[in-house]
Amino acid sequence: MSEIAPPPGDLWDQRVAAGLAFLRGRLTGDYEVDEFGFDPQLSDHVFQPMLRFLYHHWFRTEVRGVEHLPEKGAALVVANHSGTIALDALMLSVAINEAYPVGRNLRLLGADLVFRTPILSELARKSGATVACHADAERLLETGRLVSVFPEGFKGVGKGYLQRYRLQRFGRGGFVSAALRTGQPIVPVAIVGAEEAYPMLADIQPLARLLGLPYFPVTPTFPWLGPLGLLPLPSKWLIEFCPPIPTDELAGHADDPMAVFDLADQVRETIQVAVRQLLTQRPDPFGG
Amino acid sequence: MTAAPTPGSPGVVVVTGVSRFLAATVAGRLAADPSVGRVIGLDSVAVPDAVAPLLRGVERISADERDAASAIADLGATAVAHLAITAAPDRTDDDGVHKERNIIGTMRLLAACQQAPGLRKLVVRSSTAAYGASFRDPAVFTEETEPRAVPRGGFARDILDIEGYVRGFCRRRPDVVGTVLRFAPVIGSAANTTLTRYFSSPLVPTVFGRDPRLQFVHLDDAIEVLVRAVTGDHPGTFNVAGPGVLTLSQAIRRAGRIGVPVWEGGLSAAAALARGLDLRGFSFDQLDLFVHGRVVDTDRLIAEFGFQPRSTAEAFDDFISAHRGGTVIPAAQVAAAEQAILDGIRQARRARSGHV
Numbered sequence: 334m335s336e337i338a339p340p341p342g343d344l345w346d347q348r349v350a351a352g353l354a355f356l357r358g359r360l361t362g363d364y365e366v367d368e369f370g371f372d373p374q375l376s377d378h379v380f381q382p383m384l385r386f387l388y389h390h391w392f393r394t395e396v397r398g399v400e401h402l403p404e405k406g407a408a409l410v411v412a413n414h415s416g417t418i419a420l421d422a423l424m425l426s427v428a429i430n431e432a433y434p435v436g437r438n439l440r441l442l443g444a445d446l447v448f449r450t451p452i453l454s455e456l457a458r459k460s461g462a463t464v465a466c467h468a469d470a471e472r473l474l475e476t477g478r479l480v481s482v483f484p485e486g487f488k489g490v491g492k493g494y495l496q497r498y499r500l501q502r503f504g505r506g507g508f509v510s511a512a513l514r515t516g517q518p519i520v521p522v523a524i525v526g527a528e529e530a531y532p533m534l535a536d537i538q539p540l541a542r543l544l545g546l547p548y549f550p551v552t553p554t555f556p557w558l559g560p561l562g563l564l565p566l567p568s569k570w571l572i573e574f575c576p577p578i579p580t581d582e583l584a585g586h587a588d589d590p591m592a593v594f595d596l597a598d599q600v601r602e603t604i605q606v607a608v609r610q611l612l613t614q615r616p617d618p619f620g621g
Numbered sequence: 622m623t624a625a626p627t628p629g630s631p632g633v634v635v636v637t638g639v640s641r642f643l644a645a646t647v648a649g650r651l652a653a654d655p656s657v658g659r660v661i662g663l664d665s666v667a668v669p670d671a672v673a674p675l676l677r678g679v680e681r682i683s684a685d686e687r688d689a690a691s692a693i694a695d696l697g698a699t700a701v702a703h704l705a706i707t708a709a710p711d712r713t714d715d716d717g718v719h720k721e722r723n724i725i726g727t728m729r730l731l732a733a734c735q736q737a738p739g740l741r742k743l744v745v746r747s748s749t750a751a752y753g754a755s756f757r758d759p760a761v762f763t764e765e766t767e768p769r770a771v772p773r774g775g776f777a778r779d780i781l782d783i784e785g786y787v788r789g790f791c792r793r794r795p796d797v798v799g800t801v802l803r804f805a806p807v808i809g810s811a812a813n814t815t816l817t818r819y820f821s822s823p824l825v826p827t828v829f830g831r832d833p834r835l836q837f838v839h840l841d842d843a844i845e846v847l848v849r850a851v852t853g854d855h856p857g858t859f860n861v862a863g864p865g866v867l868t869l870s871q872a873i874r875r876a877g878r879i880g881v882p883v884w885e886g887g888l889s890a891a892a893a894l895a896r897g898l899d900l901r902g903f904s905f906d907q908l909d910l911f912v913h914g915r916v917v918d919t920d921r922l923i924a925e926f927g928f929q930p931r932s933t934a935e936a937f938d939d940f941i942s943a944h945r946g947g948t949v950i951p952a953a954q955v956a957a958a959e960q961a962i963l964d965g966i967r968q969a970r971r972a973r974s975g976h977v
Contacts, residue, residue: 364871366834
């Protein structure tokens with residue numbers, strides 16, 4: 334096979350060559366996947382660029398307080414959860430990816446429903462998510478990863494529009510004991526904008542039960558417009574990272590329910606206050 | 622390995638299941654080890670001709686597990702390596718006989734061990750199937766992880782029962798060093814298992830919408846760990862797997878095969894049917910593996926045995942190099958196609974810029 338010399342300094346040629354090499358690598362299985370199923374190559378070259386478009390051009394996201402993220406090493410990023418489908422988790426992963434010059438990957442902890450669902454489960458794993466359980470959370474934190482958790486769970490994403498930006502109960506506070514056991518800091522995050530992207534007007538519980546889902550949302554566009562209703566409304570998003578809460582002083586209290594509940598409440602309060610402040614900075618949910 | 626007997630090295634070793642390649646190789650390796658006194662191979666079925674040469678220096682007793690009791694006590698066994706636990710039944714067995722060999726065989730063997738006063742060591746070949754399969758499972762199993770649900774696969778249930786019996790035995794005989802080795806699926810150029818047959822065909826069925834994380838252990842490393850477990854003292858339970866992970870789709874691509882996604886309900890029905898019709902080669906055990914995947918932590922093995930198995934990817938590549946025959950998409954051709962397309966584009970662009 335005769336190779337033709339590449340034209341020197343031709344950007345277009347380099348892109349074509351890189352693209353073809355990428356395709357060959359994918360086709361012959363020549364890439365790395367970590368023990369959680371995270372595929373960094375696929376994430377960096379396919380998922381993140383798609384999400385970045387949504388992040389910048391659709392939601393016009395603004396970020397504050399990136400200096401509160403640890404320069405290196407692990408942290409547990411705890412955020413409020415809203416917006417019917419968990420787009421906020423994906424936008425948070427873009428915010429964190431862009432907060433670091435080399436781009437760090439956020440490892441999401443997801444509900445087991447995600448991992449029960451075919452296709453979705455594999456997309457989640459390949460993008461770095463894993464099941465929200467103690468073993469995985471602690472393993473990720475011990476190996477210096479940035480881990481994110483949404484303690485409200487389905488209560489957060491599945492609440493009606495009238496309840497918007499009102500934080501729900503924080504479950505059993507399992508995330509706190511994971512942070513305490515590994516001695517890693519907790520970074521509270523407030524996310525504003527997800528509620529208006531998919532405003533949930535009603536929840537058809539019988540249908541949800543029939544489909545085995547936690548809720549069946551009715552939004553201004555779904556299910557009326559069919560698949561088109563999945564398109565999020567172009568709300569304005571703000572993400573604020575709050576000062577980290579160190580946990581090394583409480584290291585021995587991972588099994589003390591009082592300490593765990595107190596810290597969980599403190600985190601929840603911090604996020605609620607930050608959400609309210611962000612809302613005052615964004616008078617028009619769709620403007621700016 | 623040194624010639625001088627180490628404190629942990631056994632005098633008389635009984636190895637079960639020597640009609641199979643892995644156990645026979647381990648028995649042969651132990652017989653060749655000067656620090657090991659006698660090696661006795663035990664199996665209820667006749668040793669096939671292909672395996673017989675491996676058993677050089679191994680005394681063979683073609684005993685049923687029923688007679689094992691007297692055999693183990695009479696021989697004055699100091700170590701027993703129970704390797705007769707297998708996932709894939711022999712073609713000559715029916716399901717009942719297979720279950721009998723796994724479970725009843727283990728019970729009888731442990732009863733015999735109970736009667737052997739000189740016994741100091743028990744090594745059991747287990748499987749990572751012991752972790753079961755559930756959607757709420759952690760991504761990585763450590764030896765402490767408890768299964769969340771009773772698995773539906775027959776083999777996985779057998780393994781849970783067998784490990785239970787072994788734990789009970791170790792409680793009753795605290796003077797015996799018990800080593801339970803949980804092996805990931807064994808693969809390699811010489812391995813011939815249900816899983817290697819699965820990857821050998823050009824079209825590989827997968828479960829639609831699932832891309833499980835898989836781990837393999839190379840046959841040679843599995844043998845090495847078993848030999849070390851018999852010749853040294855390593856009490857406890859250990860995961861044995863190659864570090865790293867391959868997803869099923871990635872493994873299929875590396876093998877140059879084509880994956881054929883099949884709806885899970887259909888596969889479940891096929892598995893039930895295969896069980897009902899007594900067919901071989903497809904079971905709930907495999908289906909669960911291909912839905913959930915299975916990844917284990919091997920830190921404890923590496924720390925205790927001072928031995929690192931080759932990675933899952935290396936083990937799989939070794940297997941692939943021995944099974945080039947079924948390759949549909951060879952990596953070399955893909956690379957050639959890539960170069961051809963790139964050259965084509967460059968030529969076309971050069972021609973255009975030449976005209977301008």
